[in-house]
Amino acid sequence: MNGERGANKEALFVSGHRACHGCGLALAVRHILKATGPDVIVVTPTGCLETFSSPYGYSPWRVPWIHHLFENAPAVASGIAAALSAQKRNNVRVVVIGGDGSTFDIGFGALSGMLERGDDVLYICTDNGAYMNTGGQRSGATPTYSSTTTHPVGRKSMGKPQLKKDLPAIVADHGTPYVATASVAYLKDLRKKVEKAMTYHGPRYIQIDTPCPSGWGFSSELALEIGRLGVNCGLVPLFEMENGSLTRVRKIRKKLQVTEYLKAQSRFKHLLQEDGSEYLKELQEIADQNIAKYALITSS
């Protein structure tokens, strides 16, 4: 699809796509491209973003965009970066925007290879904590005790029993020069991180918390509010790691209890029943550990 571009930075991902009402991911994409500017090629693995942004014959993308498979976006991106280098198109950069399922799970090997080789790719994971495109099945990014369609709550189940994979740490351990987490609840912060990532060469990784109204179970006007609750209870820490060290965190001004975040979403509602208190305690511990580990609260 042809389209005018460049004149207006805001117009790189335009409206008319088929995302659900209140989709955090669609909002994130618009702001990512605001920060990258027009001279990027975007690679998107299979997932919600590919589905809602590419019904054949229509496209909201005003930058060159390619979808290939679910688990190979990092390698496709490496190939594009190699071609750009061979052709000396030095002004053009490659950005992957992929879901947590493709990033944490099925495409993890390809991601690791891309990071280890040091390829010049900005990899952005839009994390909605499950395989949303296929109906909300668990992923390695699903938070503990979230109910998913493949780990539903039942008489013998409290949802996903495992911890969320600590992917930013794993990525940083590859020697990746820039690693950050962000949230659509803090768009200025998100854009600043993308802009900063664009100043680095080599692999870079940003993981963006993108609340999903239909998957998480909240009403569509609340995506940003839910995002804020996640950050301010400590379950979604926002930080930057440069060359392996933690260089900046987004401080929590007023700490919230995890219940404030959990009770707003139906994926966690089983935890608020009377037999949920043990589990709530565990989640509060996870949040408190994040707060301590990343020093999210300035003691005054």
Added chain:
Amino acid sequence: MLEQTMSNVKVVEGSEAVALAVKGCRPEVISAYPISPQTHIVEWLARMMANGEMDTEYVRVESEFSAASVISGSSAAGSRSYTASSSQGLLLMTEVLYCSAGMRLPFVITGVNRALSAPITIQIDHQDTISLRDSGVIQFYVESSQEVYDTHIAAFKIAEDPQILLPVMVCMDGWILTHSYERINFIEQEKIDSFLPPFRPANFLDVNNPKAWGSYSEENVLMEFKYSVQQAMQYGKKRITEIFAELARITGRDHGGLIEAYRTEDAEVILLAMGSVVGTIKEAVDELRSIGKKVGLVKIRCYRPFPHEDIWEAIKAAKVVAVMDANFSMGSEGALGMDLKSKLCGMRDTPLVFDFIAGLGGREINVKTVRRIVEKAEEMLNKGLPLSESYWVDLNPEILP
């Protein structure tokens, strides 16, 4: 014949011949993962780069899945691209290859033939590349290292033809071709350059002309997408023949078109085969001819698109076609046998077709094996037996359960 200067004739390993062909084609991006017996090819390429003889981006990936994905990305970005693999590695590429063919991303793959697990082996047959026959990838099979060298140079031009735009796989038997030394006539660089100009696709990932690639499609367009690949295959038959002929004019070496018909004129029994076994079959045909048997051979050079029109011309006067398949579709029969039978079905006065499964997992096929196949075909012909099941050659009943 063109005059040959000594400088462009050298005895080299088959793998080096492939690497030199690839180098001559000046790919901008190569990506590969090692697997026997493909390894020497990617090692030769790495050595050429290390020595500054080649200026190419070489992405050393963590899997064949990524190798095929990398060159899909680089092809979409407008760079001439190449990979090589074998056996399990080719299967690991399968999902990528279907997708890239559907997206019309041209690149060249050397498919070094090796059997598939289990049981694990490094011995050869064609099961690996045959398993990719439905993917939309054009497939050539070669008999010698000279043919593999020449075919690679044609392959890039075919893949990148604006009306084809598909991955092209040059299939060569592992060990027998990759690891043996042969006298190769090389083509001068200037001649390659004028035969194969730089890759300049009309569409590529371009910030000045942004387009969406790999869109989501539904029942309103998917069939047309797939049919257009079939159209490219059909058009390819003509174009491949032309490109092979153009290269033959430059080199003075004619390996044939989509097929090579060998002593088929008055043949009653015709063998149909592909790959390095063809050399052995030619020898057997010559022997049988010398004792008065009317035997011929059709060698398939281009397997996908399937050249049934050319095959028909070569076999229509024969009584029986003995197909030699180095692959098997479990629960059915060999792929080449199936292909030929399906195309003959509905035609009148066709030769009988018998499918022989031979050479799986490196099982030797020598001149005697071929003679036994011919005898068996004659025997079944004389008895008037229609053979609907494949005949497995040289099975050892002692180790069967």
